[in-house]
Amino acid sequence: MEKRNPPSLGQLFRFLQDPHLVARFQHICGVRAIIPGGETSALGKRGSDSIDRNGSVRTTKPLRKNSLTGDAGQEFVVENRFLYYLFTFGTELGNELFYLSFFPFLVWNADPAVGRRLIMLWVWVMYLGQCTKDLLGWSRPASPPVVKVEVLYDSEYSMPSTHAMSATAIPFALFFLTFGRWQYSFWLGLAAAACWCLLVCLSRIYVGMHSLLDVMVGVAYSAVMLPLLLPALDAVDELVASSGYAAATVAAVHAALGLLSSKLDGWSTSRADTAQILGSGAGVALGTRAERLLGLLPADGPSAGGPPTAALRWLAGVPVLLATRALTKSLLAATLRRFRRPRAEIPCRYLVYGAVGFNVLFLAPLVFRLLRLS
Incomplete structure (x- = not known):
């Protein structure tokens, strides 16, 4: 059986810096990006917190604009409102x-x-x-x-x-x-x-x-x-x-x-x-x-x-x-x-x-x- 070498320090740093790791954590916490066409990036059933009374997707925007550029950011979907308020x-x-x-x-x-x-x-x-x-x-x-x-x-x-x-x-x-x-x-x-x-x-x-x-x-x-x-x-x-x-x-x-x-x-x-x-x-x-x-x-x-x-x-x-x-x-x-x-x-x-x-x-x-x- 081939023995695998342990990852180098550089590889470990690149892994910990990988933005997909951040995106995965957001996905677990119920944060979804909005894909052009109105769908979210979620796979599977949406959480009830992201649906309003009319059955449509409830979107959220960043609370404050970019302090340098004034950019308001993009809308996203929050499926777990408790975690959203807790981490905010x-x-x-x-x-x-x-x-x-x-x-x-x-x-x-x-x-x-x-x-x-x-x-x-x-x-x-x-x-x-x-x-x-x-x-x-x-x-x-x-x-x-x-x-x-x-x-x-x-x-x-x-x-x-x-x-x-x-x-x-x-x-x-x-x-x-x-x-x-x-x-x-x-x-x-x-x-x-x-x-x-x-x-x-x-x-x-x-x-x-x-x-x-x-x-x-x-x-x-x-x-x-x-x-x-x-x-x-x-x-x-x-x-x-x-x-x-x-x-x-x-x-x-x-x-x-x-x-x-x-x-x-x-x-x-x-x-x-x-x-x-x-x-x-x-x-x-x-x-x-x-x-x-x-x-x-x-x-x-x-x-x-x-x-x-x-x-x-x-x-x-x-x-x-x-x-x-x-x-x-x-x-x-x-x-x-x-x-x-x-x-x-x-x-x-x-x-x-x-x-x-x-x-x-x-x-x-x-x-x-x-x-x-x-």
């Missing part, structure tokens, strides 16, 4: 709206010190991930055979998946930073972090944005960075809080890194996203120092108050952040009109989200004090 939720756990909601809530209502350190880690992980994408320049899975359930970031590069990186870094770092500090079961916390990570990773394959290899490398990339970065978080956070020079250095380094990343490749929306991330981190650093200077920096440990207080802080804090973003954008709009170049958007986004990050730590807590919510 999962992919949102790596988008801007989630970050703007989750990090302020953590800082205001759970544990300010953990929130600051988690933001710091998130900035480093996302920056390295975005730069690696631009250096490698690998394209998204081909369509066909893949169905593009999402097209928002379709113009960006694919390797590694920064959604997978953040979905590994955030929940597992949160687990390591809070176990023993908050009261919960070790296995429950570990299982919650693993479920968060798995949901986001599968969602990126489901929406057709990443190959299995992209996701696996993203998880591994973060897994390598976590033990290197976690031990430094406490010391860096304390240095930023106690030294104005350190906070200013963080802001300057983030600005320089944003300009550097903009030169790695031609213009794409990932440059602006990177500027937002770096600006947020710089603003949080400056806000931390400002709080310490005024004696407002809360002590380490869980925030005081129960769910009603947390809800009131949220209702009072979110308008502060929205107003900050709107006001800063309006002040910088003249700059964008004057230069009329996409690259002018990088420093503008850095400043806008720097102001938002600053007020998460500075202005919003001041409002809470005025309203006697802290």
Whole structure:
């Protein structure tokens, strides 16, 4: 009997990067492309979720347009609405709206010190991930055979998946930073972090944005960075809080890194996203120092108050952040009109989200004090 040689590493990588693997997973989950003539690519009986009351096929389009080209994407058929909503939720756990909601809530209502350190880690992980994408320049899975359930970031590069990186870094770092500090079961916390990570990773394959290899490398990339970065978080956070020079250095380094990343490749929306991330981190650093200077920096440990207080802080804090973003954008709009170049958007986004990050730590807590919510 002829002995088969094991596949080489290159063959394994090509297999994991194969778009047909993504299409097969979508098919199992009930996502079908629409073939010209009105039929779907499904073999066999359609699921009941894809048929409306009149017996016709119910089609769906991507929720948001391509952030660079404005392309709305192609219609497709969803046969399993539960998985569609589950994975749509999962992919949102790596988008801007989630970050703007989750990090302020953590800082205001759970544990300010953990929130600051988690933001710091998130900035480093996302920056390295975005730069690696631009250096490698690998394209998204081909369509066909893949169905593009999402097209928002379709113009960006694919390797590694920064959604997978953040979905590994955030929940597992949160687990390591809070176990023993908050009261919960070790296995429950570990299982919650693993479920968060798995949901986001599968969602990126489901929406057709990443190959299995992209996701696996993203998880591994973060897994390598976590033990290197976690031990430094406490010391860096304390240095930023106690030294104005350190906070200013963080802001300057983030600005320089944003300009550097903009030169790695031609213009794409990932440059602006990177500027937002770096600006947020710089603003949080400056806000931390400002709080310490005024004696407002809360002590380490869980925030005081129960769910009603947390809800009131949220209702009072979110308008502060929205107003900050709107006001800063309006002040910088003249700059964008004057230069009329996409690259002018990088420093503008850095400043806008720097102001938002600053007020998460500075202005919003001041409002809470005025309203006697802290």
